[in-house]
Amino acid sequence: MTEWCDVIAVADLESGWVTRVRMGTRLIAVYDTPSGIYASLALCNHGGADLCDGYFDGHVIECPLHQGAFDVRDGRPIAPPAPRRMRVFEARVQDGMVQLRL
Amino acid sequence: MSQPVVTPLTQALAEGKLTRDEVKSFMQRSDGPALRRLALWVAVLAGTTTLITLAWDSWLIWPAMFLQGVVLVHHFSLQHECVHYTAFRTRWLNDLVGHLCGLVIMLPHRFFRYEHCDHHTYTQLPGQDPEQVPMPQNLGAYLLYLSALPYWKTKFAEVARHAAGRLSEAELRFIPREERATVVRDARLMLSFYAALFAAMALSGWWGLVWYWIIPVFLGEPVMRFIRMTEHVGRPEVAQMSDNTRTNLVSAPWRFLCWNMNYHAEHHYVASVPFHALPRLHERLRDHIHVEPRGYLGAHLDILRQMRAARE
Numbered sequence: 001m002t003e004w005c006d007v008i009a010v011a012d013l014e015s016g017w018v019t020r021v022r023m024g025t026r027l028i029a030v031y032d033t034p035s036g037i038y039a040s041l042a043l044c045n046h047g048g049a050d051l052c053d054g055y056f057d058g059h060v061i062e063c064p065l066h067q068g069a070f071d072v073r074d075g076r077p078i079a080p081p082a083p084r085r086m087r088v089f090e091a092r093v094q095d096g097m098v099q100l101r102l
Numbered sequence: 103m104s105q106p107v108v109t110p111l112t113q114a115l116a117e118g119k120l121t122r123d124e125v126k127s128f129m130q131r132s133d134g135p136a137l138r139r140l141a142l143w144v145a146v147l148a149g150t151t152t153l154i155t156l157a158w159d160s161w162l163i164w165p166a167m168f169l170q171g172v173v174l175v176h177h178f179s180l181q182h183e184c185v186h187y188t189a190f191r192t193r194w195l196n197d198l199v200g201h202l203c204g205l206v207i208m209l210p211h212r213f214f215r216y217e218h219c220d221h222h223t224y225t226q227l228p229g230q231d232p233e234q235v236p237m238p239q240n241l242g243a244y245l246l247y248l249s250a251l252p253y254w255k256t257k258f259a260e261v262a263r264h265a266a267g268r269l270s271e272a273e274l275r276f277i278p279r280e281e282r283a284t285v286v287r288d289a290r291l292m293l294s295f296y297a298a299l300f301a302a303m304a305l306s307g308w309w310g311l312v313w314y315w316i317i318p319v320f321l322g323e324p325v326m327r328f329i330r331m332t333e334h335v336g337r338p339e340v341a342q343m344s345d346n347t348r349t350n351l352v353s354a355p356w357r358f359l360c361w362n363m364n365y366h367a368e369h370h371y372v373a374s375v376p377f378h379a380l381p382r383l384h385e386r387l388r389d390h391i392h393v394e395p396r397g398y399l400g401a402h403l404d405i406l407r408q409m410r411a412a413r414e
Contacts, residue, residue, distance in 0.1 A: 017126060047219075048107040049107045049112070050109070050112060053109060055131070062187065062374065064373070065107065065222065065223065065373075066219040067185075067187050067219075067373070069193075078193075079187065079193065080278060080281055081215075081216060081281070083278050083279075083280060
């Protein structure tokens with residue numbers, strides 16, 4: 001089982017928006033949503049743009065380059081040209097820190 | 103995906119022209135502005151439709167149909183806003199309205215969406231930007247483009263080709279594999295819709311839609327070609343968004359018709375900003391982008407000047 005890793009303090013998240021976090025060589029997008037914290041790889045699996053610069057509304061992140069969109073809860077593509085599920089990570093909050101299983 | 107792509111927005115943030123908070127504020131979407139504008143849009147269409155009816159038995163029907171056509175071809179602008187999902191906050195409304203606009207001007211919505219994605223990725227790069235309008239080589243080519251004849255020839259051939267299940271090499275590049283069948287189906291549905299409409303007119307003997315819709319669209323399209331030329335033609339063929347696109351300052355009626363897309367450089371800078379926020383974004387970026395203060399006419403004077411200079 002993968003270990004939980006601290007990635008960012010909850011207080012440092014952009015409220016109701018998406019926050020970019022770097023973990024080693026990986027860019028992670030952490031989403032503050034009405035139903036909790038979610039996380040995914042930050043680069044769009046269509047054109048490689050950084051989703052953290054995209055539009056975020058509720059549970060939907062939209063790529064800033066082509067407006068393809070994903071549901072951040074399960075990574076499901078909900079608008080083309082997003083071709084397939086994005087990679088999402090299990091997330092939890094522990095002692096004021098967002099933790100992910102990477 | 104090992105290397106991140108530098109989007110215009112990433113570039114803008116890196117250049118420090120906009121802060122992240124500003125971008126967030128500009129991006130905020132709402133259904134209200136587009137629904138209010140749509141109500142006025144329908145009222146304008148009702149007005150121009152009435153003009154055609156009043157002018158039915160006189161030569162005045164031709165200017166009336168032209169006016170109607172100018173409004174009808176601007177469904178392109180609304181469809182474009184829907185392509186970016188920025189017209190409405192409610193996503194399905196963008197899809198619905200986008201498809202309806204596409205029916206008005208014979209532009210299948212999903213195909214346009216994929217093509218337009220590539221236009222934003224490769225803006226003004228020859229051979230890569232699928233929507234690039236090349237600089238005309240001479241006055242004849244300039245006038246031919248404005249006639250919209252080449253445009254319609256391309257569009258009819260394109261929709262027919264898609265309906266036949268064929269996609270060009272360039273289209274295979276920008277249409278995701280899993281969406282190719284959808285593009286073909288959309289073209290078939292669109293042609294079926296037009297065929298059913300003409301069959302209904304033939305059966306009923308009432309050909310009114312030809313006068314209220316079809317002829318006006320053909321009369322109005324040169325105006326749309328005139329406007330589309332002003333967006334990029336004559337701007338440098340480079341990837342830098344602040345250089346390769348032109349913003350035109352135009353009067354309120356034109357801004358209404360084009361859904362503020364005269365702020366084209368701002369739109370290319372941050373494509374996720376809705377039409378109603380573009381005037382505010384313009385105030386922030388006006389010193390960083392290329393602005394044509396004389397509007398569409400000024401842009402064409404610039405294009406004609408560059409054509410003359412290239413020949414000398």
